[in-house]
Every structure is written in structure tokens, then in C-alpha cells.
Amino acid sequence: MSKRRSRREFLSAAAVLAAAATLPAGVRAQATKDLRGTEQDLRGTEQDMRVAINHFTGSRPLAKGKVNLEVPPLVDNGNTVAISVTVESPMTEADHVRSIRIFSERNPEPIIMGFRLGPRAGRASVATRVRLADTQTLVAVAEMSDGTYWFGSAPTVVTIASCLEEI
Amino acid sequence: MSNALVTVPKTAKKGEIIEIRTLVSHNMETGYRRTERGVPIPRDIVRTFSCTYNGVEIFSAELRPAISANPYISFYTVATETGMIAFHWKGDNGFSVSSSAHITVT
Numbered sequence: 001m002s003k004r005r006s007r008r009e010f011l012s013a014a015a016v017l018a019a020a021a022t023l024p025a026g027v028r029a030q031a032t033k034d035l036r037g038t039e040q041d042l043r044g045t046e047q048d049m050r051v052a053i054n055h056f057t058g059s060r061p062l063a064k065g066k067v068n069l070e071v072p073p074l075v076d077n078g079n080t081v082a083i084s085v086t087v088e089s090p091m092t093e094a095d096h097v098r099s100i101r102i103f104s105e106r107n108p109e110p111i112i113m114g115f116r117l118g119p120r121a122g123r124a125s126v127a128t129r130v131r132l133a134d135t136q137t138l139v140a141v142a143e144m145s146d147g148t149y150w151f152g153s154a155p156t157v158v159t160i161a162s163c164l165e166e167i
Numbered sequence: 168m169s170n171a172l173v174t175v176p177k178t179a180k181k182g183e184i185i186e187i188r189t190l191v192s193h194n195m196e197t198g199y200r201r202t203e204r205g206v207p208i209p210r211d212i213v214r215t216f217s218c219t220y221n222g223v224e225i226f227s228a229e230l231r232p233a234i235s236a237n238p239y240i241s242f243y244t245v246a247t248e249t250g251m252i253a254f255h256w257k258g259d260n261g262f263s264v265s266s267s268a269h270i271t272v273t
Contacts, residue, residue, distance in 0.1 A: 042199060080235045107233050108199050114229040115242070121226060122184035122245035128228075129235040131197070 042108045043133050049103050052110035053141060056101050057149045062141065067152030069102070069140040075132060078162035084127035085115075085140045087150070097124040099143045106134035131162035173254055175268035179246035187218065187226075188241040191256045191264055197232035213238055213258035221250035230258075246272045 053062070066088045075081050087097045096119045102112040115126050124142070132138075137155045144150065174188040191213060198210025210232060217227040226242050238256075253267040 104233060108197075109231055109233060111231050112233040113231055116227045117242065118225070120220070120223075120245055120247070121243050123243040125243055126228075127239075127241040129239045131233050131235055 043106050044104065044108060044110050046105045049105040049110045049139065053103055053139065053151075056141060057143075060147070060149055062149045062151055064151060066150040067100075067140050067142045069138060069152045069154045071138050071154040071156045073156060075156055075158045077160050078132040078134075078158045079160075080129050081132050081156070081158075082127065082129050083138070083154075084125065085142075085152075087124035087142045089124045089142075089144065091119055091121055091124055093119045094145070096121070096145045097142050098145055100124070100126060101141050101143075102130075103139045103141065104132070104136060105139075106136035107131070108133065112138070132156065132158045133161050134158055171254065171256065171264050171266040173252075173266050173268055175252050175270055176246075177269075178271045178273065181246060181248075181272050183246045184243050185246050185270075186241060186243055187252065188239070189216070189218075189254055189266075190237060190239050191216075192237050193256075193258065193262065195230075195232065195234055195236045195238065199232065211259045211262075213256050213262060215255075215257045216240055217255050218242075218244075219253045219255075220244060221248060246270060248272050 068086045070084045072081060085100055085102065087100065089095065089097045091097065097117055099117070100115045103110050104112050112130050113128060117124060135157045137153050139151055139153045141149055141151045170192045172190040176185050179185050193213050194211065195213065196208055196211040200208045202208060212232055213230050215227065215229055218225055225244050228240055230238060249270065249272045251267050251269055254265065256264045
């Protein structure tokens with residue numbers, strides 16, 4: 001869908017380029033960077049997501065399991081996607097989920113959302129509605145009270161993307 | 168201006184795990200969109216959400232531009248005592264909304 005650029009987009013891009021040609025180098029670099037906003041380049045990569053996850057875990061080992069991330073397998077409209085994360089945990093003072101973070105590999109920002117919870121939650125389960133910029137796999141990482149990190153992932157196919165449209 | 172909608176059970180048994188659902192009206196402008204003239208639209212989002220139970224924080228969330236307009240968040244908590252469950256949303260451009268609900272625990 002990003003390949004199909006509208007005439008309007010093309011014209012506004014051409015206008016920015018023409019203007020940029022007459023500007024000093026520093027300003028031109030900024031203009032070129034801004035121009036990417038209308039294009040696919042704005043989307044993140046799997047690498048961006050890895051970096052964000054490592055930052056969250058402090059590069060500590062990440063084990064698969066305990067975290068169940070539910071995302072609809074097929075999404076018509078990426079602007080509103082209902083997702084939920086449930087972590088297997090007794091949620092006691094001694095053994096509970098401290099925080100949960102949800103990551104995206106294709107949105108402009110790799111972090112979708114973060115939650116802080118504790119033993120008073122009773123049940124480590126949260127739900128929200130998110131925007132998805134593209135077909136991708138989402139990852140949810142849970143930080144446990146014993147300092148271990150667990151993750152679960154879910155793939156989804158998005159037919160109408162969010163975030164990058166014009167008004 | 169801004170409205171919040173929260174669903175909390177009116178009554179619960181002590182120790183019962185209850186579900187709390189929240190919704191706040193907000194556009195959640197991502198900062199990644201542009202007008203048709205290519206002018207970037209500045210980011211304007213709800214940044215944080217927190218929930219306190221009789222003054223003690225029991226849950227919080229950090230919101231990013233990836234959260235849909237009119238952020239919906241649901242979570243659980245243990246009904247410990249009768250009192251107030253309060254909700255606070257804070258965001259860009261001084262956005263601040265609070266709401267609360269009373270719960271009777273038997």
C-alpha cells in the first residue's frame with residue numbers, strides 16, 4: 001500500500017525537495033528527514049524492537065513462556081486493535097509480575113505500552129487498544145519479582161495500517 | 168472537555184479479584200501524521216495512567232503514541248477494603264483528568 005503514493009503526496013514531496021535545494025545543508029538534512037514522514041521509512045524494524053527489549057531487560061536472559069499475548073490474527077483497521085496480555089503468576093508478595101511491556105517491530109516506535117503491577121493485582125492480566133502500522137509480530141515481556149524476564153509473541157496481519165495517513 | 172469512564176463493581180467480597188475497566192476521551196495525536204500540505208502535526212497524547220486504592224497506587228501504565236484514540240485500559244485488583252478507587256490520566260499540553268469510584272467490600 002505504501003508503494004501506491006498519491007499524486008498529492010508526490011506533489012507535496014516534490015515541493016519540499018525543491019525548497020530544500022535552495023537551503024543550507026543543515027536545514028536540508030532536516031527537511032529530508034522530515035520528508036521520510038510520509039513514507040514507509042518511518043516504520044520500525046525487528047532490530048529496533050530487539051534494542052528496545054534489551055533496554056527493558058537490561059540485556060538479561062529472556063525466556064519464552066508464561067506470557068500469553070492475544071492479538072487478533074487478522075486486523076481490518078490498524079487504528080484500533082484490541083489486545084490483551086495475561087501472565088501466569090500466583091501474584092503473591094513473594095512471586096508476582098512487576099511490570100509488562102508490549103513491543104512492536106513495525107510501528108514508528110518499538111514500545112507500544114508499559115504497565116506496572118504488583119501482588120495487589122490478584123491476576124496479571126491487562127487489556128488495551130492499540131494502533132498497528134503494518135503486518136507484524138507483537139511481543140510482550142513480563143518482569144517478575146525474582147528478576148527474571150519472560151515473553152510471549154503473537155503475529156497479526158493488518159490490512160489497513162494506522163499512524164502514517166494524512167488528515 | 169475531557170471525560171473519563173470507569174467500571175468498578177459497586178460491591179465485592181473481601182479478597183475477591185475484580186476487573187476494572189477505564190476509558191478516557193482523548194485524540195492521541197501520534198506526532199507522526201501530517202496535513203495534506205506535509206506539515207507535521209505535533210504529538211499530543213496521554214502519557215501516564217495510574218490507579219490508587221484508598222491512596223495506595225496499585226496499577227500504573229505508560230502510554231505511547233501506539234495507543235488508540237480514547238485510551239482503554241482494563242486490569243484486575245484484589246478487593247481489600249471498602250473505600251475509593253481513584254484514576255488519574257496525565258498527558259501532553261497539561262492534560263490531566265481524574266475520576267473515582269466507591270467500592271463496598273464485605
